[in-house]
Amino acid sequence: MNQLVVETKNLNFSYSKDKKDIEDLELKVPKGSIYGFLGPNGSGKSTTIRLILGLLKKNSGTVVLFGELFNGQSRLKVLNKVGALIENPSLYEHLNAIDNLKISANYRQNISSSRILEVLEIVNLTNARNKRIKEYSLGMKQRLGLAIALLSNPELIILDEPTNGLDPKGIIEMRTLIKDLNKRFGTTIFISSHLLSEIEKTCTHVGIIRNGKMLYQDTVASLKESKGTNIKVEIEVDNPIEALSALKDLKMEHISLLDGFIQIEVKNKNEITEVIDILRAESINIYQVSIKNNLEELFLSLTEN
Ligand SMILES: Nc1ncnc2c1ncn2[C@@H]1O[C@H](COP(=O)(O)OP(=O)(O)OP(=O)(O)O)[C@@H](O)[C@H]1O
Incomplete structure (x- = not known):
């Protein structure tokens, strides 16, 4: 070492x-x-x-x-x-x-x-x-x-x-x-x-x-x-199983369920909107969307400084 x-x-x-x-x-x-x-x-x-x-x-x-x-x-x-x-x-x-x-x-x-x-x-x-x-x-x-x-x-x-x-x-x-x-x-x-x-x-x-x-x-x-890695997003919805099934056709990596929350990795923030649109089209209620690795956010706040 x-x-x-x-x-x-x-x-x-x-x-x-x-x-x-x-x-x-x-x-x-x-x-x-x-x-x-x-x-x-x-x-x-x-x-x-x-x-x-x-x-x-x-x-x-x-x-x-x-x-x-x-x-x-x-x-x-x-x-x-x-x-x-x-x-x-x-x-x-x-x-x-x-x-x-x-x-x-x-x-x-x-x-x-x-x-x-x-x-x-x-x-x-x-x-x-x-x-x-x-x-x-x-x-x-x-x-x-x-x-x-x-x-x-x-x-x-x-x-x-x-x-x-x-x-x-x-x-x-x-x-x-x-x-x-x-x-x-x-x-x-x-x-x-x-x-x-x-x-x-x-x-x-x-x-x-x-x-x-x-x-x-x-x-x-x-x-x-x-800095080049995906953004990890966690989504809280009223019906996680249905949400998972609605999202399965998306060509996104790593869609899973953890403790009742949808876990998804997206390449950029526009893909988050795409996910939300699909869930809303299925009348799934979204309670919370949070970015888990805020490294990307952090870099932005630092470079903008
Ligand atoms: N002498 C002091 N008394 C009370 N609070 C202080 C003092 N010096 C710094 N702080 C506080 O401690 C925190 C850390 O400040 P610090 O100066 O270490 O940050 P920094 O990253 O070096 O920022 P900068 O580049 O602006 O100096 C801040 O909330 C600051 O307001």
Whole structure:
């Protein structure tokens, strides 16, 4: 089995008594992956990141980083292997990139001056190293923030919505940089986003969160496959046996009865109307029609965002 760099079990957290903001979250981030943590605004991505980094205190559950239970004792050792960019980086605007990196290096242990030049090269800021930050674009500032996160040569990089607010050129540069980091150094990258298109372009794995709950977690390849699968529909009618017999001539796959409900798989939503028309033509009363795998719905809501 793939080694996991981040693993949470039954992770729960609430900001207030009346609402669960993170509910029984099971996150599995494989070593060497680019893991996209995808969810609409307010779904709990930033909160989860804060819980992983120990910036918020969980109500219950466990966080395991690099195979080690994250707690007061292991905290510093474990965090030494993590670089994070979770908000816009706080930079000294009147100083240049080199000086900003030197200041950050002073807060950490054993960062050589050659490492400062190395991280500048990695994020493509070597040529702009002597420019003052106030002359930097937002994309350049984000890349410098990433360079700071890279100083201690982390095994895991956590990026919270790193392309937010960037122009198309900045987005492409950040995307390329993330892939490059993963490929060149094998760094595991955990990246949150509310855009499915962004995750599809950059990531190898995906976890989809909504209302603090994990809805789907797998490789991006499997996600693409499941997007093409049928929609599962459940229909409640007054006479299921008659309904089943009325529908049997339809060339649809998997029509069955479960607990008195008609189960049917359709290729698209128009086919649902077709099914309803047939049932109504037979004077069968329909009480409820529900889509069971709401993955398709979820993708739509995410891409429309
Ligand atoms: N400091 C806070 N105090 C109280 N509630 C909070 C706080 N921060 C976030 N929340 C709530 O927790 C839930 C999850 O928010 P969170 O910021 O983690 O979502 P997100 O997916 O990162 O969204 P966004 O991309 O908009 O930041 C939301 O309902 C939000 O309103």
